[in-house]
Amino acid sequence: MSEATKRRPGRWxxxxxxxxxxxxxxxxxxLVMAGWGLLGIGFGTDDALPTPADLPFFGSLSSTTILGAEVLDPFAMLETIAAAKTFEVEWLLAALPVLAVYGLVRGRAFCGWICPVNLxxxxxxxxxxxFGIEVREAPVPRHAKLWIALCVLALSALTSVPVFESFSPISAMNKGILFGATAGVWTLLAIVLAELFWGRRVWCRALCPLGGFYEALGRAGQANVRIDHKACVRCDVCRRACLADPAILSPALDGDxxxxxxGDCMACGACVDxxxxxxLSLALGRTAKPKAKAHK
Incomplete structure (x- = not known):
């Protein structure tokens, strides 16, 4: 058993x-406050129930209403634009708050801190x-999800259907718990089996198109893992703990x-813990990249 496995969960x-x-x-x-119940199951009352949408907050990770203002998942917005072959300014305004938050923090912070599939x-x-099941660390290149995201948008345009929304495992978790929706259940099952027997974090690291979108957005985030080179003993425990991909730690660990x-960093703090x-520490601020070392 590795040292990372023995350690208790850290503060992050x-x-x-x-x-x-x-x-x-x-x-x-x-849904609970309105008396609707979860998983699409009601409480069985014959009395008229209030509409959850009338409350200050209501929705899912795809679309949410906050104090009457609609907030959209930016990638779902792009799928909708591609599928509908039209553009509404209201869609962009609804997606801007999400883009601003994750753009400032870190794109893939959504994956590390919010996404129920990652949990x-x-x-x-x-x-x-x-159970000691051994799987490959990186069976698929991590940047594959960027191309998958582009393919999803292209297919959405060709089929006039928001493709990812029809099989999204995030919907299977989020909308399934809330509304009893079954879209994405088979995808979620396949992901769990792949995680168990094929590759570690293969969906989140390499296949999820939403993760690809947030990887592209995450190149300018302000929440960053920092390294104190004097304190680092090159034990590689952080690599084994990384949820995103151990390769993203290499420039820092190698002293460069x-x-x-x-952009793949989730700012999850697993390596810090x-x-x-x-x-390693997790802090705000993005320092300039050091100049390349001169080789003698």
Whole structure:
């Protein structure tokens, strides 16, 4: 058993679990408050029930209403534009708050801190370790999801249907819990099986088109993992803990950079919690890339 496995969850992992659970509760609360129930199951009353949409907050990760203002998932907006072959300014305005938040923080912070599929797969990852099931670390190149995202948009335009929304495992988790929707259930099952027997984090790292979209957005985020090169002992525990892809840590660990600059970083803090010498930290601010070292 590795050192990373033995360690108790650190403060960033605990904070992330609280945020992930809080997101699920936040979206479920309006349905419960209105008396609708979850999983598409009502409470069985014959009395007229209020509409959850009348509450200050209501919706899903695809589309949410906050104080009467609609907020859209930016990638779902792009799919809709491609499928409808039209553009509405209202769609862009609804997506801008999400773009601004994740653009300033880090694009893939959504994956690390909010996405329910990531929460599920962390549990599957722990289950696989418990039973000693060995899988490949990177069976698919991590940048594949960028091309998959482009293909999804192209197919949406060709079929006039928002393609990813029809099989999204995020919908299977989020909308399934809230409304009992079944879209994406088979995709979710396939992802769990792939996680157990094929490759570690293969969906999140390499195949998810939404992750590809946020990877592109995440190249300018302000939440960054920093390294203290003097404290680093090159134990590679952080690489084993990384949820995104160990390769994104290489420039910092090899001494070529002082932060993890890759857009794939989820700012999840898993590597920070795992580091035995506290050489890694998660902080705001994006420093300039150091000049290349001169070779003698």
């Amino acid at each position: 992992t605990v904070a992330r679990r609280i945020v992930q659970a809080g997101a699920l509760v936040l979206f479920a609360a309006p 599920l797969l962390e549990g599957v990852d722990a289950l696989r370790r418990k 950079d002082v932060i993890v600059r890759a 795992a580091c035995p010498t506290r050489a």
